[in-house]
Amino acid sequence: MHRYLPHTEQDIEQMLQACHAKALDDLYCDVPAELRLKRDYDLPAEMSEKEVRDFFASLRDDCRTLTCFGGAGFYDHYSPAVISAITSRSEFLTAYTPYQPEISQGTLQYIFEYQSMMTALTGLDVSNASMYDGATATAEAMMMCVAAARKKNRVLISATVNPIVADVCRTYARYHKIALEVIPEKDGVTSRAEFEEMMQAGDVAGVIVAAPNYYGIVEDYAGYADLCHSKKALLVMNCPASALAAVRTPGEWGADIAVGDAQSLGMPLNYGGPYLGYMCTTKALIRKMPGRIVGATKDRDGKRVFVLTLQAREQHIRREKATSNICSNQGLMALYATVYLSLMGPEGLKQVNALSIDGAHYLAGQLESTGKMSLQYPDKPFAYEFLMRLSDGITADRVIDACLAQGIFAGVKVADDMLLIACTEMQTKADMDKYASIVNSL
Amino acid sequence: MNRDLYGKLIFELSHQGRRGFSLPRNEFPAYEIPAGLRRETPLGLPQVDEPTVVRHYTNSSNNNFGVDTGFYPLGSCTMKYNPKINDEMAADPVMSRLHPLQPQSTTQGALKAYYTLQQMLSEIGGMAEFTLNPFAGAHGELTGLMTIHAYHDSREDWARTKVIVPDSAHGTNPASAAVCGYEIVEVKSMADGTVDVADLKSKLGPDIAAMMMTNPNTVGMFEKNIPEIAKAVHDCGALMYYDGANLNPMLGVARPGDMGFDVMHINLHKTFSTPHGGGGPGSGPVGVRAGLEQFLPNPRVVKNADGTYSAICDDSALGRISSWIGNFAVDLRALSYILSLGAENLKMVGPLSTLNANYIMHALRDLYLLPIEGPCKHEFVFDGLADKSTGVTTLNVAKRLLDFGFHAPTIYFPLLFHESLMIEPTETESRETLDAFIAAMRQIAKEAAETPDLVKDAPHNTPISHPDDTEAALHPVVTWAELN
Amino acid sequence: MTKYLSSHEYARVEGNIAYVGISPYAAAQLGNVVYVDMPEVGDDVEAGEDFGAIESVKAASDLYAPVSGAVIEINEALIDNPRLVNEDPLANWIIKVEMTNPAELDELLDEEAYASVCH
Structure with missing residues (x-):
């Protein structure tokens, strides 16, 4: 039997006897025959643990982690x-x-x-x-x-x-x-x-x-x-x-x-x-x-x-x-x-916010200085996330594609010319400068 | 453990100036949120160092009981072994870092995982398509009912305002139907615990949107009249909903789709071995028969003609019921489970879970009152001790079991019996474990007859005993601040 | 005069005023009452509609109004000591209603008819 199932042939036989049954099927005598599944599931055969690992590795290979400037409700913070x-x-x-x-x-x-x-x-x-x-x-x-x-x-x-x-x-x-x-x-x-x-x-x-x-x-x-x-x-x-x-x-x-x-x-x-x-x-x-x-x-x-x-x-x-x-x-x-909150305490959480908020303002400044995008709501105070309007001729898709080529997730497209960008403690100043230079080159 | 040092709340271990965090240096110019818009109240979180945090929660975990600790025969909860490889696969270093909205060209493997599991569940359920978006069983029920609602809406069939639920149903069934805006019509059970078909037929009509059932039902009996029930429900224009809480004994035996169900959910944390986590996160995928796919919630994961995968949103869908595509990391565990077992072992899950339940039932039925005869499926219900003269209740039996190192069965559910004791052993328990449990149950029945106060006063060997529930409800104290 | 709903609420009538509470049978069934959810003074209640809820450790039930009218008083003692309902459910009424349609009383169960509901 499979390693998750402790039953030996002998166990099954003796347990069935205790239940006054001859076969496992007897326990399903109340299931009408026309409802019974008379074949095996059309599913892969048992995989060894190594094969399971290999399968998941193949899934992983079809995915890519990026330097993440996307937010919109999902934030890339550090997990201690x-x-x-x-x-x-x-x-x-x-x-x-x-x-x-x-x-x-x-x-x-x-x-x-x-x-x-x-x-x-x-x-x-x-x-x-x-x-x-x-x-x-x-x-x-x-x-x-x-x-x-x-x-x-x-x-x-x-x-x-x-x-x-x-x-x-x-x-x-x-x-x-x-x-x-x-x-x-x-x-x-x-x-x-x-x-x-x-x-x-x-x-x-x-x-x-x-x-x-x-x-x-x-x-x-x-x-x-x-x-x-x-x-x-x-x-x-x-x-x-x-x-x-x-x-x-x-x-x-x-x-x-x-x-x-x-x-x-x-x-x-x-x-x-x-x-x-x-x-x-x-x-x-x-x-x-x-x-x-x-x-x-x-x-x-x-x-x-x-x-x-x-x-x-x-x-x-x-x-x-x-x-x-x-x-x-x-x-x-x-x-x-x-x-998480036990580890961070009041000071840690304050610092995480400072890194995110200060970083976002720095990045917003760097991106604006390219002249290719500007804050959509410049008069409103923002925290760690901001909405950028792109200049004529530059689409959100173009920014996203150019950044993707360099391993960066540029942000969430809100409209053809709008990009919602978030910062956390996970992105370094160097990451932000790189992002700005990609935009600058568009 | 040293209770003085570690038996406290984390707040009681706090010292000004201690820290347990590690963060990069802040190289940016400081920005301050304007006055009036920033937090002014001091943040009342504990200040503790890392070793203290680790000891605190490690010691605290020792006051817990899990499937890895011991036998957990909790009826309707399917507390089977949670394979370790699943946890490792779910913590994939790449997939665990994917942002839901990052370009889908960079998340193809994750979408493929979703699609693959979706297809496997469709094969197991006998359905056309599954959504993995619902977060839990109750969320799946709600999503399934919304799917049914969207179907009737698409036909402009506005008169269907009621959902039929058997009186033996899980409490979530009527609650989910009510949240979905339906009135509840209760249908009676017969003496053998199955649905009273005559009573059902008298309640069917053009105002009925759906019939919710679990099969086997909550007393562990297979609803053998299901073909007749499904036909009657369909004839009146309503749909059949399958509550998948009890799917485990059906693995390898029969499929809800073949029984005539149109919509179903599966609790991956029950049948497909994902850990319960002390209450969650679970996953409650919803499947539909052909013709209902377009109503499933957004986003839907589809396979494109070129072999790539996409998560798409569509107007015909019932709407969005989760932020993205559900508890993805939980779904990865279920995928790992199905691959590890394979078709040839998956089909043994149902029969072996049923064998284990029947084995216990037969070994105890002389001492505990068995209200319903016949082979049970994965679980069964006793109506308390057979000898009612001792005054020992189901609650007493449950608490006494804790002294023997077993988790208690589900008690006082289903509501059909006064002293329900619902036992579900699952297929991953060995005969030795079952025998030890049977011995404990027999011992308790003996104690109930000879020294009833010993049972009534249980538990005796647990870290705490007899908490005052009334005081807790009368004067709720639910935070550290309120304790002080 | 005291009359009942089959859902176990009573209305004890004095003139145009109905004292509304739950029957001793219902109180015993509920067990230790831990909370009574009451409307506010000035709210209108309607016969047969729920006006609040009562909660014990093991159960919670909606409270239905036997008669229609305006809530002129709530039993504030129940806020701090809901267990009064268990001690003497008839003395410890929940709300006092000024009836707008006393004819509704005819629809309610008398002592004898109510007793046959409890078993």
Whole structure:
């Protein structure tokens, strides 16, 4: 038998006897013959471990790592070596959801630490145990606004929110029967006048904005929370987790819900996942928040211990009345974020942001000095990402192709003449100078 | 472990000025975000050195129980062995560094991996195409239902506002249908745990969008009336949805597509051995029969005529349900698993998982109440101890099992029985392990009769015992800041 | 006069005012109540529609209004001590409703009819 399957011929024979069966097929006597698969799967034959390795090597050979100036919600940060050493410990890796707290304190404790760290980052009171990714977490926040408001189903989303995130929200809204409307943008930021106008009717359950926004701009949301609250709407802010060490936080703006992707906390890009959606809210809304939550309590000996709590809200008990259908979290990725934040601390995260933000401003300057591109919104403050408009005759594709030839991912094409460029601590000054010189040569 | 040194929260190990990070020197001129737009609140993260971080989490991991620690017979969760080669393949030094939006000419290998796995799952499920974009089983259910919704929408069939769910279904089924905007119609189970076809037929009509089923169902019985059910559902214009949570015993035996299902999801973290990670990340690919492919979510990965691969977005799709193409690194693990087993071993997975379950069932049915007769599939349900006079509950039995070094089965699910104890051993457990588990279960039944308080007061040998759940829910303390 | 919904809410009527809570049977079924989600004073409730939720460690249920009207008071003692519902569910009502359509009371179950629902 295969190395994953412990059964010997003798085991099978004796076990079948214990089950009063003669053959394995007897155990499937209730499966109608016409439904039985009467052939082998049309799949490759067993590969040895070496052959599996060779197959993956062939896939790898058809891929190329690049010096990455692409962002748009996915950021190329450094992953400290400690993290994979911890996350690959099989006590963490091969555990299920911590339903038995007596033998799951490892998982429960790191989730409690994770929740504590995310509330520190966002400036809000409580956090869930994490969600799939930033886009689905934002969609969940949208549904939470509608559930909390009870009889309202209109939600506003700023045009400056990442379009992928907005797309996912739109999908959920369509099927969940939420009227999701876009607040237009003006000069790269949310149009305050139109926001105020759209709020007038008082039928809005929630408002979703981003910080920094899709173009990397740090918007001024003064007054947004007050207007939302005066109209009994919730303010949702979508923020990449790492940036919260640098930009004004959802808590400081007075937002009710903070959501986003925590991939920027050193998680490998992994061609799209797994990442980590986070969600934080105020204490008043804790029971409206979807997802798992870990709480502290005491055991029989008075020892501080951790348990899954407020489970009554969840799908396995509430079924169709649950706050969400989510029934897992991104456990291991929450551990990833927790170990990352433990290593970085307040100073490390500050330095990561400084490297990214200072680097982005340096690169923007170098690129502008080529005369081939210029900042689309020069008057707006940006953090680690910025939108460049290309001069006549130069297309985004041309920049991307020229850079690709030199091993650089130039950025995300937003329009034929627009390129969204991001920096992290992973790109050196030399990389940036090289990028500028390629552009200069176009 | 030394609890004073390492039994604390990471926040309690913090000292001003300690650091655990290593970053390049900043060679750039400093830029400051304008006042009013930058963070002013001090960042309350711990300050710890690297060795402290490593010891803290290593010690903490010792308070955990995983598949690599011991037997994990958690019903409906398929806690099988998680092969190590899979983890190594998923941590590929090149593919793990690919940005989702970098030119697809530089990600061909990754797209090929996706396409290859998609095709393999289609063969296993008897479907035309799979999307790997959904992040988890519940997300797959939601995506599958959205696919069904998009199908009915494309036909301008707006009257279909309801989804039928058996009363034995996983809680996610009704929850996913509700998130997708559907009303739930519950269909009854018969005494043998299978769907009451007469009750189902009375509920079918032009208002039904879909029927959600898992097969075998949550009591581990194969729904043998499935051809009749599928026909009745199709005759009323609705689609059949297969919840793949219980796919494991069907490997090598029967395919959901051949049973008449139109849309299905697979939990790669169950049937295809990817680790559960303490709750995630999982992966919940969704498959559809021919004719429904165009409704699958964006982006779709396709193979072009020239042999290259593309991730494309299309207006006919139900929309986007994830940032990019799902939990890619989890999918790589499943691919590695299928290649490692190959067609000839994959077909043994189902029968051996069923053999293991039946073996335990037969060895314990004299002491535990078996409410449903007949060969089970990969799992089965006891309705607590056979002797109800002892006052020992399913919860007590579950907690006592922890003392024997086994994880507890799923308890109080399905809701069909008061004392459900749902046991799923999986095919990767040896006969010796099963025998040891059986011995422990028999011992507990004996204790329940002779020294019931010993069982009722369990667990006795775990790192902690009897946490106060009521206090936790009454006064939730969910952060370090709240502890102080 | 006290009347019931089959979903276990009661309305104890005094004049034009209904005290709405959950029955002793429901309280016992739920077990230790850990949270009661209540509307705000001034909110309107509608007979048969949910107006809040009640939560124990193991279960959560929506609360349905037996009668329509305006919420004129909520039982604030339940905010800090939700377990009062377990101690005496009839004394510890959840909301006080000024009825707009007392005729709705005729649709509700009396003690005897309600008792037959509980088993």
